[in-house]
Amino acid sequence: MTATHERIVLTYGTFDLFHPGHVQLLKRARDLGSRLVVGLSTDEFNAKKGKQSVMRYEDRKTVLESCRYVDEIFAEEDWSQKLNDARRLGADVFVMGDDWTGKFDFMQEACNVVYLARTEGVSTTEIKASVQGLNRHPVAQAAMQLI
Numbered sequence: 030m031t032a033t034h035e036r037i038v039l040t041y042g043t044f045d046l047f048h049p050g051h052v053q054l055l056k057r058a059r060d061l062g063s064r065l066v067v068g069l070s071t072d073e074f075n076a077k078k079g080k081q082s083v084m085r086y087e088d089r090k091t092v093l094e095s096c097r098y099v100d101e102i103f104a105e106e107d108w109s110q111k112l113n114d115a116r117r118l119g120a121d122v123f124v125m126g127d128d129w130t131g132k133f134d135f136m137q138e139a140c141n142v143v144y145l146a147r148t149e150g151v152s153t154t155e156i157k158a159s160v161q162g163l164n165r166h167p168v169a170q171a172a173m174q175l176i
């Protein structure tokens with residue numbers, strides 16, 4: 030019997046306020062192999078990056094675990110861990126959205142590197158801005174006075 034080799038795809042992100050752009054990225058990443066492993070940025074790592082998520086790590090992980098394209102999640106705690114992760118996991122492909130093009134070419138030391146086109150018109154940043162806009166709406170302001 031021939032052993033079947035799993036083709037491991039590795040990606041990273043914060044995946045806050047999980048949205049269709051995340052789904053598309055994860056689906057296309059998973060299509061590049063047979064197992065998708067996600068390094069999920071911890072709240073502490075995000076703080077180092079000057080980024081604050083609305084959802085804390087455990088909640089983002091719970092949501093991500095429910096995505097059918099995700100097979101495994103581990104904590105991303107530092108910028109410098111990616112090469113070691115890829116080697117430890119035996120990753121075949123490293124995937125990121127094309128907002129990161131060129132930034133992770135050093136991962137070619139361990140595996141193939143693919144930058145996928147981002148989904149237009151949606152991002153966590155835009156969702157946060159929309160919610161803030163809604164909160165500034167007079168009706169929302171009036172409702173807040175009643176609380």
Ligand code: CTP
Nearest residue numbers: 042043044050054125126147148151152153154
């Ligand atoms: N991504 C994507 N298309 C989008 C948004 C994100 O393909 N519209 C990809 C990113 O390129 C990255 C992954 O999804 O590879 C996780 O991105 P993340 O930074 O968590 O999400 P963003 O919506 O980009 O968050 P932010 O606005 O805070 O940068």
